[in-house]
Amino acid sequence: MPEQPSPTATLLLSCPDQKGLVAAVSAFLFELDGNIIHADQHTDQQEGAFLQRVEWELNGFGLARDEIAPAFAPLPERVGMTWTLRFSDDHPRVAIFVSKQGHCMYDLLARYEMGELRCTIPVIISNHPDLGPVAEAHGIPYHHLPVTPHSKPEQEAAIVELLDELDIDVIVLARYMQILSGDFVDRYPNRIINIHHSFLPAFAGARPYHQAHERGVKIIGATAHYVTEDLDSGPIIAQGVSPVSHRDSVPDLIQIGSDLEKTVLAKAVRLHLDDRVLSYGNRTVIFD
Amino acid sequence: MPEQPSPTATLLLSCPDQKGLVAAVSAFLFELDGNIIHADQHTDQQEGAFLQRVEWELNGFGLARDEIAPAFAPLPERVGMTWTLRFSDDHPRVAIFVSKQGHCMYDLLARYEMGELRCTIPVIISNHPDLGPVAEAHGIPYHHLPVTPHSKPEQEAAIVELLDELDIDVIVLARYMQILSGDFVDRYPNRIINIHHSFLPAFAGARPYHQAHERGVKIIGATAHYVTEDLDSGPIIAQGVSPVSHRDSVPDLIQIGSDLEKTVLAKAVRLHLDDRVLSYGNRTVIFD
Amino acid sequence: MPEQPSPTATLLLSCPDQKGLVAAVSAFLFELDGNIIHADQHTDQQEGAFLQRVEWELNGFGLARDEIAPAFAPLPERVGMTWTLRFSDDHPRVAIFVSKQGHCMYDLLARYEMGELRCTIPVIISNHPDLGPVAEAHGIPYHHLPVTPHSKPEQEAAIVELLDELDIDVIVLARYMQILSGDFVDRYPNRIINIHHSFLPAFAGARPYHQAHERGVKIIGATAHYVTEDLDSGPIIAQGVSPVSHRDSVPDLIQIGSDLEKTVLAKAVRLHLDDRVLSYGNRTVIFD
């Protein structure tokens, strides 16, 4: 576990590109004696979009925590800026969704126990009972909410109730093999992270390793993305690849791929929790 | 350039899987005192296919070159085996096809001059005149055969005549931006190598880097494959990938991709020329 | 978890190169009706070494398990061959050694529980008490055997006694931060697998991520190798790398590296347990 830094504030900003944005933000922080430890901006000239992340130390800053948002607000209002302000010691509340395969869940829970993930995980939700004992060994409540095509609306309603009750900020689909309804997805814009077991957009949909084997590819991949109503089409956060060969059968691809999946999903979750991801259109900026 | 090895013979074999194949081939070579320097086989259990490559030194072998095929022939006949026999100092005759972009052609010609490619390149064919001076600087005849949708049959007929006259064995499409007709492709089964500027099957078809940018992928790729009648769907020989980020515009992707394209195409050409590729169904075995 | 295959036998063979070896081994199996599912050989022409792995199904084979070794033995004797015979349902007994950092141990135990590793893990040994509760949650006995420079001989003697008692075949050093004595190492030739947190031979020794940061490298790595008396110099089984940048501080490198370490170590352990590694000199052949 990396050593604990002193608490910081992070602004994530996006707006139509215009001159003077960097100057305005940096002047705001400079005048308040902010010690910037990370600042990065991106201008998408084709889309005319400006996106920025700036993180500074709270110690020695000229405003108390609850004074920062009100003081900053006039600038975004003036330039039409979407913005979020987060403090590094505020821990988002994360729900993990799983089905039967455990490799991503095992990996996330190990990282959580070791302090790698800046979050609280109060619940694991599954449509199968199989991984309950693993959740239990980690001391995390496991809710088995089975689903059939017929019962899906009820199951999702039960999940929403549970998430509301637990005040969940972020949902991680750790190989949850159910398609979420549009209504459900709309409740959590850019807050549901999925791992798809292919190098999207290749092999969207079901059984990507079988598709990859059938096509005879020489490299396989995994893709972590935000979930949108369009299946496997949301903004991509992270991707990873591994070389494969004719020697690799479908079970071999599944094994090689499972290592990719857990690494790529964990990377995306960490980037999101550290406020390093900004979506615009169907793309992401990663401030790494 | 790797040091020149002594001449070798290479058998590429494929047939329905059955017991005793490795024993039969190795006994044949052992009894004739063959010094094997590379032997590799692959069994695709799902397809019930056996594929083998074996390479041995001609020096000290118990048969003269022209006696080998007749002596070996009864075994393939008995087990229903497709086979080819090649000698390492027989140089296949290669035609390079280009359009306007030169990076793959430059790279292949540099390798050719440095002795990296075990072949003879007697001609470069293009539907544009632009790269003629580059071919000339390398001393290779350049044929400009322009094409319109209307004139395509005539252009392909002229190309076929030229290839026949020059006794061409292998065609390398080094960013040739024309779709070859089914009739043309049928004349050169598993002997036309194309580079597609994406990680197939993602972004088949036109303008893959624009598609990749639009989709916001974090990795781009290139794919070398044998050309079949189905566009961008033939057996894959080699693939390569590079990480990209939101900072990369479409021209950046094109630049990063051009490095991938030339490296992946050259790898596939070398594998083919060294008799290290066997196709079966729509897949390849790479004996590397 | 890949589906369970039917039981197989695997021969790992090495000897001075000579003609007829492949023919002899394949004839032995063919005459006994062996259904080969994997066969691969390697000839190191510089060293004059022949190395082979062959795996075949026990179902339908012409000999019972206990008859195979006696029937095969004359061949190795004749050609001076070192050999091992293993059955796929014999599970090697593995001891995991750890210190304070848990990421590799977490990962191995998750894979073990999911059935990815073909072994039995009856014990975890550590010079620190910290990871005891993790072992306990997985139901595996944890032995805390502290060590000082002064007490090292006694500690190692206690470990040896424990390993003997538990009939341990393989030791996995999952970030065990102690140097084992030559006497200890000699007891387990090619049976102790270590993960070193650098791309060996770069940054051997202590604090490799600090060294890497100091040197300003653009890629970091991890190396799994067999332990020999020479520190960090044993035969390499697997290596992995990740790109890094000037933005990555030492704690970032440690975080990125820990993902590499667990993936590379697990790969090496799986290759070893599947009898896919043969050492010769200070190198390995990986039959993958």
Added chain:
Amino acid sequence: MPEQPSPTATLLLSCPDQKGLVAAVSAFLFELDGNIIHADQHTDQQEGAFLQRVEWELNGFGLARDEIAPAFAPLPERVGMTWTLRFSDDHPRVAIFVSKQGHCMYDLLARYEMGELRCTIPVIISNHPDLGPVAEAHGIPYHHLPVTPHSKPEQEAAIVELLDELDIDVIVLARYMQILSGDFVDRYPNRIINIHHSFLPAFAGARPYHQAHERGVKIIGATAHYVTEDLDSGPIIAQGVSPVSHRDSVPDLIQIGSDLEKTVLAKAVRLHLDDRVLSYGNRTVIFD
């Protein structure tokens, strides 16, 4: 070739870290109506160093080219900043040094002819005559300046005279197999780029592929770096790696490595020519 952008100015800045630097630079450009198209900064907190790159369009900027430096100068003076100002249509003058192996030189010249490199190459210098005809085919003067241990001072003096006469800004060692003297190196601080054929710091010195084969590594690499007096120890600009296996002999490693070398060297040269590299201490920041 990427489409031609309109001309830009680029500032590369480095100084001891202090508050308000980003605000000051961005205010300077904002007040002069600068349209920033790329801005990135890095703070090395351990070293207390601030480094920034900012690029803006000259069209519409409030100062003429020759007014920019005088107007900006007071800020660097005040904060103790090292700085360079470059215009995108100023082409640095590059000398390529080679010995006998041509793959990097071929690759650079192909890129040069295709317009990938923003520079002028008026000369190629070699201690061997072999690659003269290649230079000639590209229309670039080739100077053969042979060297012996005895004649080295005279040879370097002749080179310096030639470089001075040709007003050379940057030297690219494209597999130049001679060690340059400290006196020579001192004349071109951070302006000599070398490609070393290993993943530094592993296998520094001679015959790295032989060393890599001897050590049995599973990945090989190449490193582009600025040349300093300490051999193979200067600031690293770019590195690349490729997986290898026991099947790869030393000539195979050389072949695989040569592809790495040319790709990594070209990347480093492009980064340097695009003013995207800043050295500090023995490290580089890459603004990509």
